[in-house]
Amino acid sequence: MNKILSNYDEILKQIRFCNGNLDRKYCETKLIAVSKQFPKEIIQILINKGHKLFGENKVQEAQLKWMDLKRENSEKKIELHLIGPLQSNKASLALDIFDVIQTVDREKIALKLNKYLGEKTDLKKKFFIQVNIGGEKQKSGIEENLAQQFFKWCSNDLKLNIIGLMCIPPLGEPPAPFFKKLRNLCDQLNLMHASMGMSNDFESAIEHGATFVRVGTGIFGERN
Numbered sequence: 001m002n003k004i005l006s007n008y009d010e011i012l013k014q015i016r017f018c019n020g021n022l023d024r025k026y027c028e029t030k031l032i033a034v035s036k037q038f039p040k041e042i043i044q045i046l047i048n049k050g051h052k053l054f055g056e057n058k059v060q061e062a063q064l065k066w067m068d069l070k071r072e073n074s075e076k077k078i079e080l081h082l083i084g085p086l087q088s089n090k091a092s093l094a095l096d097i098f099d100v101i102q103t104v105d106r107e108k109i110a111l112k113l114n115k116y117l118g119e120k121t122d123l124k125k126k127f128f129i130q131v132n133i134g135g136e137k138q139k140s141g142i143e144e145n146l147a148q149q150f151f152k153w154c155s156n157d158l159k160l161n162i163i164g165l166m167c168i169p170p171l172g173e174p175p176a177p178f179f180k181k182l183r184n185l186c187d188q189l190n191l192m193h194a195s196m197g198m199s200n201d202f203e204s205a206i207e208h209g210a211t212f213v214r215v216g217t218g219i220f221g222e223r224n
């Protein structure tokens with residue numbers, strides 16, 4: 001427990017330090033604590049500390065943990081982000097659980113989100129488009145050269161409130177060029193938010209203009 005809190009403080013300190021070093025055009029970087037595979041009791045420690053932004057990568061796991069956690073902490077204004085792939089048959093459930101969906105990556109998903117949002121008009125949701133920034137075959141995300149067209153269609157035709165772009169750079173390569181590319185794409189599309197950077201590379205992501213970093217291991221420790 002103490003370890004998690006001291007990790008958390010350390011990460012926050014580094015984020016502030018990186019932000020302070022920059023002549024920033026963008027808003028200050030926010031930390032998403034990625035709590036996947038960690039149980040409610042562990043997550044509650046950070047909630048008690050006052051942290052509000054969390055990320056999960058699986059809809060069903062999030063449902064099991066966060067339906068309760070959100071109810072038990074309803075006064076705390078928690079914002080839960082989906083950062084993993086979304087299947088179309090879980091789109092409706094995802095809208096019930098998550099406040100922000102960062103992985104809008106194909107037409108089918110965008111259409112489903114549009115459909116269910118229409119039925120849940122009371123929901124104020126935010127979305128990111130996931131970009132396959134390394135052009136990797138197996139990786140999800142819209143191709144970089146289709147991103148502009150997809151963004152326009154999602155926001156103009158489907159009225160999805162797209163606030164930024166998200167990426168996961170290729171493993172085993174220096175991430176900086178990919179962070180730079182995603183930030184440039186955000187700027188071209190007039191999007192403030194870039195969600196990029198994880199435990200191992202969030203400092204570089206901030207240097208290149210991340211407004212959200214997603215840190216799991218660095219706070220909660222290794223997952224099984």
Ligand SMILES: *Cc1c(COP(=O)(O)O)cnc(C)c1O
Binds near residue numbers: 218
């Ligand atoms: C798990 C995950 C993270 C956090 O990764 P760590 O290396 O544990 O910080 C960030 N983004 C996505 C999309 C993830 O799935």
